[in-house]
Amino acid sequence: MSYLGVARSLTGRRWIGPTPETDRLAEAMAQDTTLPRALCQTLARLGVASADATAYLDPKLRDLMPDPRSLKDMEAAATRFLQAVERREKIAVFADYDVDGGASAALLIDCLRQMGVAATLYVPDRIDEGYGPNAAAMAELAAAHDLILCVDCGTLSHEALAAATAADVVVLDHHLGGETLPPALAVVNPNRQDESGDLAHLCAAAVVFLMLVEAGRQLREAGRQGPDLMSMLDLVALATVADVAPLRDVNRAFVRTGLAVMGQRRRPGLVALGDVARLDTAPTAYHLGFVLGPRVNAGGRVGRADLGARLLACNDPAEAMSLAEKLDELNTERRDVESAVRAAALDQAEARGLDAPLVWAAGEGWHPGVVGIVASRLKEATNRPAIVIGMSGDEGKGSGRSVSGVDLGHAIQRLAAEGLLLKGGGHKMAAGLTVARDKLEAAMARLSDLLARQGAGSSGPADLALDGLLMPGAATPELVEQIEQAGPFGAGAPGPRYAFCDMGITFAKRVGDSHLKFRFGDGIGPSVDAIAFGAYDSEMGQALEQHGGARFHLAGRLDINTWGGRQTVQLRLEDAALAV
Numbered sequence: 308m309s310y311l312g313v314a315r316s317l318t319g320r321r322w323i324g325p326t327p328e329t330d331r332l333a334e335a336m337a338q339d340t341t342l343p344r345a346l347c348q349t350l351a352r353l354g355v356a357s358a359d360a361t362a363y364l365d366p367k368l369r370d371l372m373p374d375p376r377s378l379k380d381m382e383a384a385a386t387r388f389l390q391a392v393e394r395r396e397k398i399a400v401f402a403d404y405d406v407d408g409g410a411s412a413a414l415l416i417d418c419l420r421q422m423g424v425a426a427t428l429y430v431p432d433r434i435d436e437g438y439g440p441n442a443a444a445m446a447e448l449a450a451a452h453d454l455i456l457c458v459d460c461g462t463l464s465h466e467a468l469a470a471a472t473a474a475d476v477v478v479l480d481h482h483l484g485g486e487t488l489p490p491a492l493a494v495v496n497p498n499r500q501d502e503s504g505d506l507a508h509l510c511a512a513a514v515v516f517l518m519l520v521e522a523g524r525q526l527r528e529a530g531r532q533g534p535d536l537m538s539m540l541d542l543v544a545l546a547t548v549a550d551v552a553p554l555r556d557v558n559r560a561f562v563r564t565g566l567a568v569m570g571q572r573r574r575p576g577l578v579a580l581g582d583v584a585r586l587d588t589a590p591t592a593y594h595l596g597f598v599l600g601p602r603v604n605a606g607g608r609v610g611r612a613d614l615g616a617r618l619l620a621c622n623d624p625a626e627a628m629s630l631a632e633k634l635d636e637l638n639t640e641r642r643d644v645e646s647a648v649r650a651a652a653l654d655q656a657e658a659r660g661l662d663a664p665l666v667w668a669a670g671e672g673w674h675p676g677v678v679g680i681v682a683s684r685l686k687e688a689t690n691r692p693a694i695v696i697g698m699s700g701d702e703g704k705g706s707g708r709s710v711s712g713v714d715l716g717h718a719i720q721r722l723a724a725e726g727l728l729l730k731g732g733g734h735k736m737a738a739g740l741t742v743a744r745d746k747l748e749a750a751m752a753r754l755s756d757l758l759a760r761q762g763a764g765s766s767g768p769a770d771l772a773l774d775g776l777l778m779p780g781a782a783t784p785e786l787v788e789q790i791e792q793a794g795p796f797g798a799g800a801p802g803p804r805y806a807f808c809d810m811g812i813t814f815a816k817r818v819g820d821s822h823l824k825f826r827f828g829d830g831i832g833p834s835v836d837a838i839a840f841g842a843y844d845s846e847m848g849q850a851l852e853q854h855g856g857a858r859f860h861l862a863g864r865l866d867i868n869t870w871g872g873r874q875t876v877q878l879r880l881e882d883a884a885l886a887v
Contacts, residue, residue, distance in 0.1 A: 310773055311808060311860050316884040317847035320771045322806070322862065325352060333775070336360060346789050348775040349803040353793065364792040368540075368560040373506055375521035378514070380493035384477045385521040387454065387492055392422050396453035399427040399474075401440055402616055403459035403511075404607030406549035406600050410512040410542040411458035411479065413576075413619035417542075418519055420622070421534040427452065428620070430613035433676055437704070438739055440467035449474035459511035462496050463732050465489045479518055481511045482734055483716045498734060507735075508553045508799070512546030513561060540565040541574055542619060548592050549600030551708075551736045553799025562795045566590055576618040579631035592795035601680075605637035608676030609644060645677040652681050652695050653688070664764035665755035666693045669705070669747060673697035679706035679737070686710060690770065692763050694751065698744060702729060707738045710763065711799065718757040727753055736798060771882050773862055774803040779810075780832035784874045787865045807835070807861045807878070809886045812854045823848045827861060827878075836868065837861065837878035847883050858886040 310324030325333070325348060332351040337344045339357040347360075355363045362370070375381050391398050398419065402412035412428055419426045429448060431441065439460040448455050449471035461468060461478035468476050468489040476491040484499040495514055497506035509517075516539065523533040544565020547558050554562060569590045572578045577599070581590065584598050606614030610633070618630040652668035659667070666689050668681075678695040685693035686708040692715050696705030709715035716733035719740055723731040727750040731740035742750050758764075796802030807827065813834055815825035823843045828834035842848040851859065863880040 311806060311884070312887075313860060313884040316771070316862075316882045317850055318845070318882050320882055322860075322882070322884070323770045323772050324806075325773075325775055330775075332357075343781075343786055343789060345775060345777055345781065345786060345803075345805060346793060349790060349793050352774055352803075353800055355793075364789075366560040366563055368557070368564050371557040371560045372520075373517070373557060375517040375524075377503075378495050378497060378506065378517065379499060379502060380495050381518060381521050382525075384479065384493035384495050385518050385525055387475060387477055388456070388518065389522050389525060391454040392419065392424050394453075395424065397427070397451065398424060399429055399448045399452040399455045401429045401431075401444070401448065401455055401457045401460070403438065404430050404433055404612040404615070405459070406603045406615065407481075407511045407546040408459035409603055409607075409616035409619050410546035410549075411515045412616040414512060414515045414519065414539055414542050415456055415458065416616075416620040417539060417622075418534050418536075426456075428613060428616055430607070430616055432612050433607055437741075440464040442467045442470035445471040445476075446473075449476075457491075458515055461489065461491070462494060462499070463489070479511060479515050481507075481509055481514055482732055483720055485720070508555060508558060510543075510546050510550040510552040512543045512550075513552070513558070516540070516543050516561075537564070538568060538573065541569040541577060544569065545577070545595050545599060545603070545619075548595035548795070548797055549603070551596075551798040553736075554592070554795055554797045555799050559795065559800075562592055562595075562797075566592070566595075566795070574619075575624045575627035576621045576630070579624065579627040580618065580634070582628070583631045583635040592797050596797060601641070602631070602634045602638045605634050605641050608637075608680075609641045609674065610634075610637040641677060641680075644674050645680050648673045648677050648695070648697075649681045649684055652685060656685055656689075656693075661689045661691070662764065663755055664691065664759035665751065666691045667695070667751050667754075669696035669698055669703055671698050675704045675706075678704070679708070679739075682706050682708045692758050694740070694754070696740075696742065696747070698747075701744050703742050703744065703747060705740050705742065707733070707740070709736045709738075713758055713761045713763045715758070718754055718761070721757060722750055722754055725753070771862060772801070772804065773806050775805060776808055777805040778832060779807065779828050779835045782835050782865060782876045782878070784867050784876055787867050787876055790865065802864055804862055804864055804881065809858050810861050811856075811858050812851055815852045815854070817843045817852070823852060823880075825851055827859075835876060835878055837863070837880050839880040842880070850885070851883060860884045860886050 310322040313322035329351045333347040336347040336357040400412045400415050402408040445467045455476045457478045462480045462484045478491050478494040480496045488494045526533040544562040603615040621627040655668040656666045666685050675697050682693045682695040692709045694707040696703040714735045716738045719731040719738040722728045729741040810827040813826045818824045821841045821843045823839040826834045862882045863878045866877045868875050868877040
């Protein structure tokens, strides 16, 4: 049943409101806690019980931090790490080329530097070497090093790790493991087949951080002081958000604490990156995912694969600024490449139909560095798992993104086991694959079937989920600040959207090239400012700007606008419908 009777909005979406059960829980929580009803609606939707509401709004890392030793091989990994430090052995860090890999590598390099050890960084080239360890690189590193730390990769790299015969190998990863483990001294991975799955939501940087926590415990037992690990949580926060790890349990605390650390502007690489991105406010989870993360990723997508990790590990402000400027340039180049691929992929996906359990597209020569981003765009547009593949020669390399509740990594790994893929793996929300050209159609058909069994495609592609109704008078800066305490919002914990019912438009004008700024109210209480980004020329934007006295239901997210020292609430409009 549609919310407020909106079965098709001005953007073609159906509005979905809270369930009766969520409404009952929110009402009970509001009575038990005296928290605002709007906040209680969000907490109830997130599954927070009344008794836990206060603690949830103030997550403490010490309360949510898991015991690192609950992960298999953790003690062995930390012991070997410290042994290498004490013996001043040669250490190499083999990292994936994305934000999680770069942040994981930077954590280790920073920690080792504080302990007086310089590590070698190796990041494989996305096009020439592909994802994860390869035999040639591992053999070369092993010949010159005593210990190789594989971060955000390695769990499925049996042949490559077997080539590193001259060195010990420790894997710190989070990608879904197979039935057997690779030949390594330790494989620390919450997604190993023999793990409980309690920590399956951790990204690789969080796993690396837990290893450093365990190493710190071992140092303290020996009467020695280790590096300041709390100051490294900015990297864990960046990786957690950028890798789309669900923001629940300890991940929330990692991100909340990491954002506070980042706000102190102590890490040269992140300071430089924020400056070139013209970030002039305190960082939020949004900035990690959509401003900083893409720039760190740009090197691995269309430039030098190690630039992101080097920037995050850099401790020289001048060098950091040079690296940040280069990554900013590459990010612009990446956007241009992505735009062309996105348009072609969307056309192809629409021709197949956007209501299937899986949305997919494959194209000749599509750049492998942008297929993952384009898959994210398709997923966001359709509310379905999406795969985008760049074909070259007899095979294609692709990337996929999933929706909440659908484990894409497991399905991809099953396809690889069935022989429909040459290679494939990942985690619940993201995965990579290599497929033979002559098996492309069969592989996508089988993947669609596997995902349908998990419930993919059951939600409408255009549904807009809302937490509830607000009156204009209730939309105060104090309420927005309280709602923010329920964050950070992101994967696994979507930010709240609220609807304003039967509103009149009192002012509207175009701002910038394509944005619509307007003001609305119910005619009784105060008015609220709103902005619809990129919507001026759309059907929705034109209806609002040329309203002719019509009234509308409005839906979106609440922000605080600061101007001249004064704070006001602004609605970031996402959708509207005529009130009838």
